[in-house]
Amino acid sequence: MANLDIKIGKLQLKNPVLTASGTFGYGSEYSDFMDISRIGGIIVKGTTLRERQGNPYPRMAETPSGMLNAVGLQNKGVEYFVKNIYPTVKNIDTNILVNLSGSIIEDYIEAAEILNELDAIPGIELNISCPNVKEGGMAFGTSCLSAAQVVREVRRVYKKDLMVKLSPNVTSISEIALAVEAEGADSVSLINTLLGMAINAEKRKPILSTITGGLSGPAVKPIALRMVYQVAQAVKIPVIGLGGIMNATDAIEFMLAGASGIQIGTANFIDPTVTIKVIDGIDEYLNRHGYKNVTEIIGAMEI
Amino acid sequence: MKKFMLDLVIKKNISLSNQYALLILTSHDKLPEILPGQFAEIRVDGSSTVFLRRPISIHFVDYETNELWLLIQIIGDGTKKMADLKVGEIVNLLLPLGNSYSIPTNSEAKLLLVGGGCGVAPLLYLGAHLKSLGFDVNFLIGGRSSTDILQLCEYERFGNVFITTEDGSLGEKGFVTQHSVLRASNFDYIYTCGPTPMMKAIASYAAKINAICEVSLENTMACGIGACLCCVTDTIQGHVCVCTEGPVFNITKLKWQI
Numbered sequence: 001m002a003n004l005d006i007k008i009g010k011l012q013l014k015n016p017v018l019t020a021s022g023t024f025g026y027g028s029e030y031s032d033f034m035d036i037s038r039i040g041g042i043i044v045k046g047t048t049l050r051e052r053q054g055n056p057y058p059r060m061a062e063t064p065s066g067m068l069n070a071v072g073l074q075n076k077g078v079e080y081f082v083k084n085i086y087p088t089v090k091n092i093d094t095n096i097l098v099n100l101s102g103s104i105i106e107d108y109i110e111a112a113e114i115l116n117e118l119d120a121i122p123g124i125e126l127n128i129s130c131p132n133v134k135e136g137g138m139a140f141g142t143s144c145l146s147a148a149q150v151v152r153e154v155r156r157v158y159k160k161d162l163m164v165k166l167s168p169n170v171t172s173i174s175e176i177a178l179a180v181e182a183e184g185a186d187s188v189s190l191i192n193t194l195l196g197m198a199i200n201a202e203k204r205k206p207i208l209s210t211i212t213g214g215l216s217g218p219a220v221k222p223i224a225l226r227m228v229y230q231v232a233q234a235v236k237i238p239v240i241g242l243g244g245i246m247n248a249t250d251a252i253e254f255m256l257a258g259a260s261g262i263q264i265g266t267a268n269f270i271d272p273t274v275t276i277k278v279i280d281g282i283d284e285y286l287n288r289h290g291y292k293n294v295t296e297i298i299g300a301m302e303i
Numbered sequence: 304m305k306k307f308m309l310d311l312v313i314k315k316n317i318s319l320s321n322q323y324a325l326l327i328l329t330s331h332d333k334l335p336e337i338l339p340g341q342f343a344e345i346r347v348d349g350s351s352t353v354f355l356r357r358p359i360s361i362h363f364v365d366y367e368t369n370e371l372w373l374l375i376q377i378i379g380d381g382t383k384k385m386a387d388l389k390v391g392e393i394v395n396l397l398l399p400l401g402n403s404y405s406i407p408t409n410s411e412a413k414l415l416l417v418g419g420g421c422g423v424a425p426l427l428y429l430g431a432h433l434k435s436l437g438f439d440v441n442f443l444i445g446g447r448s449s450t451d452i453l454q455l456c457e458y459e460r461f462g463n464v465f466i467t468t469e470d471g472s473l474g475e476k477g478f479v480t481q482h483s484v485l486r487a488s489n490f491d492y493i494y495t496c497g498p499t500p501m502m503k504a505i506a507s508y509a510a511k512i513n514a515i516c517e518v519s520l521e522n523t524m525a526c527g528i529g530a531c532l533c534c535v536t537d538t539i540q541g542h543v544c545v546c547t548e549g550p551v552f553n554i555t556k557l558k559w560q561i
Contacts, residue, residue: 022531022532023526023530023531025528025529025530029526029528029529029530030530032305033307045532053541053542054535054542057535057537057542058522059532059533059534059535060523060524060531060533061523062353062523063354065354067354067355069525069533071533074532074542217354266525268526268530269355269356269525269526269530270346270354271346272308272397272526272528273308
């Protein structure tokens with residue numbers, strides 16, 4: 001057994017495997033299938049200050065080796081989370097992180113202040129990259145100026161771990177990463193989904209109600225891997241890699257490219273136990289290659 | 304209800320026509336409890352185009368022979384792959400998923416189970432369950448043609464069967480909503496599954512005669528367990544997941560214009 005413990009920003013994790021927001025509910029959806037406390041961290045569904053109904057159906061289109069979604073941050077709001085979800089998730093013996101999104105900076109700040117008071121939530125993932133909301137969301141994450149501004153304002157009120165989730169829908173993701181690092185982000189996670197679309201040719205209509213949506217799954221993995229590599233070269237804070245990870249080998253590739261941790265998203269829909277298989281697979285890889293600590297493979301790609 | 308991820312074995316694969324197949328799956332272990340109306344998410348292996356699982360209604364469960372039946376309509380690559388499965392092959396399923404049809408509290412209630420095309424699938428298991436509880440079961444099954452009326456002898460085991468076909472090749476000619484049984488009897492409960500226009504027409508009939516009506520929706524899904532929020536339908540309580548709050552809905556919960 002290799003040592004999988006890892007510190008990422010202010011977080012102490014039992015292994016580098018987290019679940020990506022919006023793909024793992026609040027954890028309990030998966031607890032019939034496995035012991036969810038074995039996962040290094042669970043990032044719960046994107047939460048906003050106030051309740052959101054999300055976008056109309058249809059919200060999903062299957063695409064080659066992936067899927068498009070246009071859920072649009074459906075959630076019951078941060079107060080509902082505090083009253084109804086937090087009392088349950090706080091008892092799960094792992095890091096529970098809240099993915100926080102907003103349309104205006106004031107909403108981010110108000111929700112972050114509320115989340116800062118929750119003892120059993122060691123950090124938030126600041127979502128400045130959701131492609132499926134009309135205003136805000138991705139708009140914050142696609143310019144250095146606005147990304148820096150929202151991180152600065154949230155950092156002022158949020159004292160625990162602040163992970164910032166970056167959008168790949170930009171010209172230079174490294175520049176955005178540097179901008180949020182300068183404002184006090186503890187880590188960056190990337191990539192959120194890539195903007196895409198699908199058309200039903202027979203009906204001559206878009207498949208998604210919103211026309212465009214976010215692409216995820218193995219189709220995006222090579223892009224995600226490249227971006228994680230570039231960002232890890234550019235910043236000093238830890239990088240959490242995600243985008244199409246389906247198995248332990250994918251996860252290890254992201255770590256070799258420079259990620260300190262990884263998130264598993266869309267793969268949870270195909271195999272609800274994939275997180276456990278990835279944790280065990282990383283352990284097996286480390287043993288087979290004679291590594292004692294998982295930290296040894298971070299950025300260990302040889303050129 | 305506890306959900307499972309199981310590897311089941313194909314015991315039989317019966318081609319019902321070039322459009323439909325009946326898969327009979329089994330396991331060395333006892334099948335878990337499954338309620339009428341629930342579904343399974345099937346992993347499709349070995350396809351270059353199918354990425355997500357496919358949600359398929361539970362057609363029938365036989366606990367004596369430890370068999371799970373799935374009725375497959377061949378629509379795309381995923382269902383084609385399923386219909387091509389060979390005896391002895393392993394299929395990975397998540398089940399049982401979703402809620403179930405409700406059981407009438409009044410044992411004298413007059414029941415009608417209305418299915419169209421492959422939508423009849425969950426009604427066989429529902430009918431068998433209701434009959435085992437002592438109810439008189441009436442099936443009303445519709446299709447475009449006699450080749451769309453599937454598994455007729457199975458339905459006849461559990462109740463009266465009324466049929467309509469659009470071309471008149473079997474039963475009464477027309478749509479299910481035009482069948483004479485709807486004028487001859489007054490039903491208290493109507494359960495339906497099939498194409499949305501058919502279900503809306505049935506829901507409208509049910510509303511007119513003050514019958515309780517439950518419909519089964521089949522929105523496109525990714526996870527099937529309430530995590531991805533892709534399969535939502537609009538209800539009086541806002542957007543809810545069809546995979547967890549449904550697939551069965553009382554029509555008074557939906558925002559259908561009927």
